[in-house]
Amino acid sequence: MKPKSIQIVWFKRDLRITDHIALTAAASTGAVLPLYVAEPDYWAGSDTSSRQWSFIRESLMDLRSALAGRGQPLVVRVGDVVTTLSELHRQIKIDRLWSHEETGNRWTFERDIRVAGWCRQHSVRWTELTQNGVIRGLSDRDGWARKRGQFMTASMAPALPPMQPLERFDIGPIPHLHDLGLSSDCCPFRQIGGLVKGRERLKSFLDSRDANYRSEISSPITAETTCSRLSPHLAFGTLSIREVAQATDQELKKNSGVPRARRQSLLSFSSRLHWHCHFMQKLENQPELEFINMHPAYNELRVDDAKRLEAWCRGETGWPFVDACMRMLRATGWINFRMRAMLMAVASYHLWMNWRQPGEHLARMFTDYEPGIHWPQIQMQSGTTGINLPRIYNPVKQGYDQDPSGSFIRRWVPELSVVPDALVHEPWTWEEADQRLDDRYPRVLVDYKEAAKRARQIIWSVRKSESYQANAKKIYERHGSRKKTGLFRAKNPRPRQTVRRADAPQQLTLFECAAEMRPKPIN
DNA sequence: AGTGCAGTTGACTTT
């Protein structure tokens, strides 16, 4: 029998049935219409891409069958959410709308305002619940870490009760790329979506892949298998972050007596889950960080340069390791964190571009694009936050450090096959480069040492300017980490082996060593 | 066998 009224559970970045608070809450109080709306207008945005939709599509297929197993398969519609809600409301009266809070981009933020307006107009109660460590409505960071901790250690949502089927109700096809105006963006090695894959990844990570997490996450060669690779699953919610955090904690408890390295690895991973929420909280508190510099002193400093942007986006900068990283990212939809930071540093410091356009490109390349993490990270890696030290990666040194044999470069930049091993990181020093490489591989756009030096000078002169520190202090109150432990906790102080100079300043306090430095008081 | 010295290493500071 068709119910007279219904509660809609609106799926967004939470494509699962376990630890889904909104779904469980709705299903335990009445008939549920589980809904996903594919929004072509969202997919027309400059930060979205077909690899993300493809991952979501696979996840929707899993979700549909998981929900079918509980009584009612997922309903999918294509179009505008407000229009979709209006149409459904005409078919079956909507009593209530449930969803998880979303820390999205400006487009989804504005869409949610329209949805809220529609709900008010039609007297539909919309309940948004939290699904991660992001706390809505905070004005600053005091007390945030405690609140996150409470959420992450609280009990997960109870098992989903059976749902009443909606008879003779069109569930709708799950759209393909072309239905949303998308075409393939050539990502042959993309991760596959879905809750089954997510669960497999979590299991294989905690069973064995985590063993050398700490030592193997820096190089893109080892990171590819050592990293959890849960990021797209967390971004689209095929796993809940709480589920992952609690599984990690259980491993830690189970293994408190065994290998130190593994314990360290699990702690490192757990700490990254903390930073995941920490960064999302920044965009939640200040959505305009998607567009404007966190610290205004960096306004009007850099430039948009179409030629440099194109070379960087295509992986044709002439720096072999940088190009290899970009090409791996394009082909796989993923690269490890350290290399993401290096790619951004090269765009922002050596190539001196504004971060917005490179940030859009990376957003499209990441299968795991999560706006709340992405834009604050982009700003941090570009040095525009005011509360983080600028980290200017050396594109050549990183190559020697992370890919000493050059095998990674050779895999992704085959044009360099003619270059001798010893020179593959710096082909411009090869005496035959002019004859044998000229039409195959681009020359560098700038001298990386000179460019870094110039960038360093400009950045540090900005930081010395009047009112810089006062601004930085305000930003810290709003966004800075209060966390003093985890990755950056104090090592046991070891007595210095060398004699300390009498006039040496006191060692930095623990707090100042943290990734987010407390601004120094103004003297 | 101790001394002088150039080059290396590692801790720490500065940008």
Add this chain to the structure above:
DNA sequence: TAAAGTCAACTGCAC
């Protein structure tokens, strides 16, 4: 989650 610069201890070697 950086890299370059500085300083002094350390190392290996010649004498």
